[in-house]
Amino acid sequence: MSGGSELRESFRQSRREMWVILAAWAFFLLWTGIACTILPPQELSNGTIPTVLGIPQWVVFAVVLPWIGALIFICWFALRFMKDTDLSSIEPAQPDGGESDS
Amino acid sequence: MNCEIAFLGATATASTSALVTFVIYLLIVFALAYFANRAQQGREFLSEYFLGSRNIGLWAFALTYGATVASGGSFMGFPALIYTHGWSLAWWICGFMVCPLVALALFAKRINQVGRIAGAITVPELLRKRFASPAVGNTATIILVFFMFFYLLAQFKAGAQIMATLLEGNPLFDAAAKGFDGATDGWVWVGAAEGSYVVCLVLFTISVVVYTAYGGFRAVVWTDVMQGLVMAVGVMIMLFLAIQQVGGLGRATAQLAVMTPPENAVVELRVVSRSEQNVEVSKGAWVRTKDGGMVRLKTFVEIPEGQPGSQSVEALVLTTQSEINKLTGSAIPGVEALVLETESYESGAGQPGTYLVPPGPHPTKTGGFLPVFLALSFFAFWNFSGAGQPSFMVRQMAFRDSVVLRRAIVFVAVFFLIIYLPLVVIFTTARVILPGWEIAPDRIMPEMAAALTQNAGIPWLAGLLVAAPFAAIMSSVDSFLLLVSSGVVRDIYQQNINPNATDQQVKRLTHWVTILLGVAGVIAVLNPPDFLQTLIVFASAGLGACFLVPMVLALYWPRMTSSGAVAGMITGGVTILIFYLIGAVKYGRFQEYAPFDLHPFIYSMITALVAVVTVSLRQPRPARALVERFFGR
Numbered sequence: 001m002s003g004g005s006e007l008r009e010s011f012r013q014s015r016r017e018m019w020v021i022l023a024a025w026a027f028f029l030l031w032t033g034i035a036c037t038i039l040p041p042q043e044l045s046n047g048t049i050p051t052v053l054g055i056p057q058w059v060v061f062a063v064v065l066p067w068i069g070a071l072i073f074i075c076w077f078a079l080r081f082m083k084d085t086d087l088s089s090i091e092p093a094q095p096d097g098g099e100s101d102s
Numbered sequence: 103m104n105c106e107i108a109f110l111g112a113t114a115t116a117s118t119s120a121l122v123t124f125v126i127y128l129l130i131v132f133a134l135a136y137f138a139n140r141a142q143q144g145r146e147f148l149s150e151y152f153l154g155s156r157n158i159g160l161w162a163f164a165l166t167y168g169a170t171v172a173s174g175g176s177f178m179g180f181p182a183l184i185y186t187h188g189w190s191l192a193w194w195i196c197g198f199m200v201c202p203l204v205a206l207a208l209f210a211k212r213i214n215q216v217g218r219i220a221g222a223i224t225v226p227e228l229l230r231k232r233f234a235s236p237a238v239g240n241t242a243t244i245i246l247v248f249f250m251f252f253y254l255l256a257q258f259k260a261g262a263q264i265m266a267t268l269l270e271g272n273p274l275f276d277a278a279a280k281g282f283d284g285a286t287d288g289w290v291w292v293g294a295a296e297g298s299y300v301v302c303l304v305l306f307t308i309s310v311v312v313y314t315a316y317g318g319f320r321a322v323v324w325t326d327v328m329q330g331l332v333m334a335v336g337v338m339i340m341l342f343l344a345i346q347q348v349g350g351l352g353r354a355t356a357q358l359a360v361m362t363p364p365e366n367a368v369v370e371l372r373v374v375s376r377s378e379q380n381v382e383v384s385k386g387a388w389v390r391t392k393d394g395g396m397v398r399l400k401t402f403v404e405i406p407e408g409q410p411g412s413q414s415v416e417a418l419v420l421t422t423q424s425e426i427n428k429l430t431g432s433a434i435p436g437v438e439a440l441v442l443e444t445e446s447y448e449s450g451a452g453q454p455g456t457y458l459v460p461p462g463p464h465p466t467k468t469g470g471f472l473p474v475f476l477a478l479s480f481f482a483f484w485n486f487s488g489a490g491q492p493s494f495m496v497r498q499m500a501f502r503d504s505v506v507l508r509r510a511i512v513f514v515a516v517f518f519l520i521i522y523l524p525l526v527v528i529f530t531t532a533r534v535i536l537p538g539w540e541i542a543p544d545r546i547m548p549e550m551a552a553a554l555t556q557n558a559g560i561p562w563l564a565g566l567l568v569a570a571p572f573a574a575i576m577s578s579v580d581s582f583l584l585l586v587s588s589g590v591v592r593d594i595y596q597q598n599i600n601p602n603a604t605d606q607q608v609k610r611l612t613h614w615v616t617i618l619l620g621v622a623g624v625i626a627v628l629n630p631p632d633f634l635q636t637l638i639v640f641a642s643a644g645l646g647a648c649f650l651v652p653m654v655l656a657l658y659w660p661r662m663t664s665s666g667a668v669a670g671m672i673t674g675g676v677t678i679l680i681f682y683l684i685g686a687v688k689y690g691r692f693q694e695y696a697p698f699d700l701h702p703f704i705y706s707m708i709t710a711l712v713a714v715v716t717v718s719l720r721q722p723r724p725a726r727a728l729v730e731r732f733f734g735r
Binding site for chain 2: 004005006007008009010011014015017018021022024025028029032033036037040041043044048049051053054055056058059062063064066067068070071073074075077078079082083084085086087088090
């Protein structure tokens with residue numbers, strides 16, 4: 001990486017990616033959290049637990065489907081949204097300066 | 103003269119061919135270490151030994167990451183929890199769906215970039231150089247070594263347990279175990295340890311220490327690649343065999359739906375026919391009760407000769423009629439049990455369906471295994487505590503370029519999907535195939551592997567299946583050994599004691615530290631705690647609490663100061679320790695205190711964040727040159 005401006009831009013891009021990651025985490029937390037809280041008691045109250053391919057239905061809708069959704073999102077994020085940064089040309093900078101007293 | 107009525111776990115009859123398969127696997131690991139050592143020749147020792155010269159490619163980076171995450175906990179503790187609490191574990195573990203994003207993509211690019219700018223080889227060194235402060239580096243090193251040691255202990259125990267399942271019944275092994283028991287009888291600490299366990303512990307430690315010390319980071323990465331593949335293949339084979347042998351997943355779920363949790367009990371054993379000799383009944387034996395029920399013994403018991411002999415013993419009482427019917431033929435002949443007292447599960451007792459839905463049954467918690475808030479906090483825990491693990495951070499400093507990173511994120515996402523969801527399926531079916539393993543839940547993985555392969559008529563495959571969790575444990579232990587030794591050598595010795603140490607001196611010290619860590623680990627874990635997962639969660643939470651918030655802010659917040667970093671690390675760690683201390687006092691055992699069912703890790707992240715921000719803002723801004731060096735102009 002040749003200059004400070006490139007480093008600055010790379011830092012900003014990484015920060016943008018960070019916010020997208022945190023938003024995705026919150027989305028899947030809500031999906032699984034809400035579905036796992038609501039579905040199992042409903043299913044249990046019916047007497048028998050419905051299944052899909054032998055898996056309890058709540059697991060399919062609250063865990064398996066979001067997991068597949070997360071995989072698709074991750075593919076988009078890593079292969080399309082995330083930007084490359086030239087890492088291999090970075091040389092260790094000379095340490096200069098600690099914390100300011102001013 | 104004694105007459106032993108022996109109960110053998112499925113693995114106790116594991117064939118020699120399984121052992122041979124396993125030995126071949128170990129030989130490949132050593133061969134990889136040898137080639138890794140050869141590859142080190144001519145390169146600078148420290149950067150190569152601890153970081154693979156920052157040149158790790160896609161397969162190596164993705165699989166070393168995935169294999170290290172999937173530690174002994176994933177293959178020993180996690181199956182034990184699934185077996186004990188049922189399908190709720192699908193919710194408990196599902197945070198892993200976004201783990202590659204949060205734990206890898208969140209700051210891998212930045213940490214690699216900052217690590218290269220700083221020329222840092224270890225995580226404490228990166229923090230020290232980011233803030234130009236030795237105090238930050240030293241604090242990070244002390245915390246890292248402290249919590250990592252607990253992590254190592256849990257992995258050592260798991261490794262020894264798996265090895266024991268393969269060696270059990272081998273005459274040489276039995277002789278060694280008996281020899282150890284005889285030689286150490288009466289010794290403090292050492293004498294209390296079981297001979298068979300200690301022999302396995304020593305064998306496991308020697309193998310992992312040797313290849314780690316010899317091959318360094320590159321050997322660890324290469325073996326991780328193989329171990330990651332073994333895990334994935336092993337899980338897939340087990341999934342197929344389990345579903346096939348249980349008669350389809352639908353049938354397994356239907357049987358699980360009628361199951362109710364067993365009861366813990368004290369029973370009196372009686373020899374129903376005249377006996378001229380002592381009768382020994384092994385731990386794990388099934389005994390019929392007078393009223394037609396079935397109990398499983400939790401401990402070995404010896405009934406003195408005489409007619410009729412009797413003895414009281416702790417046992418597990420089955421409460422599901424279909425299980426009782428299935429096991430009637432397994433009861434040992436000539437012995438009968440009388441149930442004296444029973445203790446039901448606090449949650450789920452007598453409730454069919456409890457194994458299918460959250461919160462799942464629990465022997466001591468009235469709210470069940472997984473109340474809502476605890477489940478939500480685990481979704482945060484797996485991701486953010488994973489992101490905060492120094493063993494993962496150091497890998498993020500080692501990949502070659504960002505293309506490798508982007509592809510590895512996808513690769514790891516697929517890896518987690520094909521490991522964790524199948525494990526839930528496999529070990530819910532294990533409840534149907536192998537009832538009664540609540541007496542030793544941590545053994546369910548190797549027992550299941552052996553049972554499935556024996557039923558399928560391919561016992562040699564047990565070696566490969568057992569190699570999967572063993573691979574997981576080895577790949578974690580080697581990483582942690584390397585991490586702790588790098589902390590001691592690079593961050594303590596080279597930075598504080600002898601900055602001008604030669605490559606040769608550093609190399610020699612590194613090898614000695616790795617060996618000493620192995621020895622200390624063996625001594626400390628001779629009499630380990632019962633639940634692996636508790637120890638692993640404690641160490642993960644501690645490391646995550648100390649490193650996550652300070653590291654994220656160090657990478658993304660230019661205003662952060664060195665005092666803020668130190669305050670964040672200490673506050674996070676102390677918060678975790680306090681919550682575990684309260685838990686120990688409150689519950690009388692090693693367990694976290696979780697107010698509102700939220701894991702202490704959540705509280706520690708909040709306190710660490712407050713500490714970093716408050717302390718940093720109360721101090722002068724960092725030097726402009728330092729900020730420009732890591733954030734640009």
